[in-house]
Amino acid sequence: MSEAAINNTANTTAPGALMTALRARTAALHVATENLKLMRKLMAPEVDLGTYRDYLAAIAAPYTRVEPHLHNLCAPATLARLGVQPKLPALERDLAALELEPSRLPKALNERLKDLVRDETDALGGLYVLEGATLGGRVISQQLTRNLGSAANTLPFGFLGSRVDPSPASGWRHFGTALEAEVSAGGHDPERVLSAAVAVFEIVHQGLGNSRCARDAREVNIG
Numbered sequence: 742m743s744e745a746a747i748n749n750t751a752n753t754t755a756p757g758a759l760m761t762a763l764r765a766r767t768a769a770l771h772v773a774t775e776n777l778k779l780m781r782k783l784m785a786p787e788v789d790l791g792t793y794r795d796y797l798a799a800i801a802a803p804y805t806r807v808e809p810h811l812h813n814l815c816a817p818a819t820l821a822r823l824g825v826q827p828k829l830p831a832l833e834r835d836l837a838a839l840e841l842e843p844s845r846l847p848k849a850l851n852e853r854l855k856d857l858v859r860d861e862t863d864a865l866g867g868l869y870v871l872e873g874a875t876l877g878g879r880v881i882s883q884q885l886t887r888n889l890g891s892a893a894n895t896l897p898f899g900f901l902g903s904r905v906d907p908s909p910a911s912g913w914r915h916f917g918t919a920l921e922a923e924v925s926a927g928g929h930d931p932e933r934v935l936s937a938a939v940a941v942f943e944i945v946h947q948g949l950g951n952s953r954c955a956r957d958a959r960e961v962n963i964g
């Protein structure tokens with residue numbers, strides 16, 4: 742193991758340190774994702790219903806592959822300790838309500854997912870990405886409902902969550918503490934958790950950038 746890796750591993754043992762390292766390691770990808778054309782349109786004051794539809798179809802491409810893959814790699818008891826619930830059923834209900842077909846994740850990205858995320862250690866890093874996206878999702882839905890005005894009342898917000906749903910913040914705090922406990926008690930290599938988080942974030946990012954509607958909008962494929 743390199744000196745940098747030893748330091749990195751040592752630095753992730755203090756409470757909160759692994760979550761801080763996960764945030765730092767994925768920060769550039771988060772910025773790049775927020776800067777995807779589709780995401781910028783989604784957050785813009787002039788957003789319309791079509792953009793929300795495009796977003797739901799686009800996020801479904803990575804989500805339909807990534808979430809089941811991560812959950813299948815984890816023992817049910819691990820998922821229960823982390824307090825992780827599948828979001829795919831809510832996303833599928835939103836898509837059905839809007840009569841939308843999900844975009845498909847390109848085969849190469851699905852293969853990459855299976856190659857890079859192979860066991861529970863890797864899955865823990867991936868779950869950080871999906872749980873964080875749930876936290877950020879509430880910020881997206883709040884901005885969307887403000888910008889869409891009364892038109893938002895007609896839309897399904899099961900996946901992103903709506904004003905009336907409980908805030909995901911306490912779930913996120915629990916997840917952070919439980920993830921660190923899991924990594925430490927389970928003897929998982931923190932460096933592998935960090936690498937898998939980056940790999941899964943890249944797959945979600947590229948899946949969003951490659952989606953049909955993003956391409957139709959002449960999206961540039963970042964990454």
Ligand code: HEM
Nearest residue numbers: 764774775780784869870873874876877880881942945946
């Ligand atoms: C328009 C798109 C997006 C916006 C505006 C956005 C915004 C945000 C915001 C505001 C937070 C912090 C929430 C809080 O602290 O209460 C957050 C956290 C996070 N988001 Fe996003 N997000 C977007 C897309 C995504 C996507 C697609 C993913 C997954 C691939 C993602 C992954 C995360 C993660 C992992 C965190 C937790 C960061 C941490 O460790 O604190 N986000 N996001």
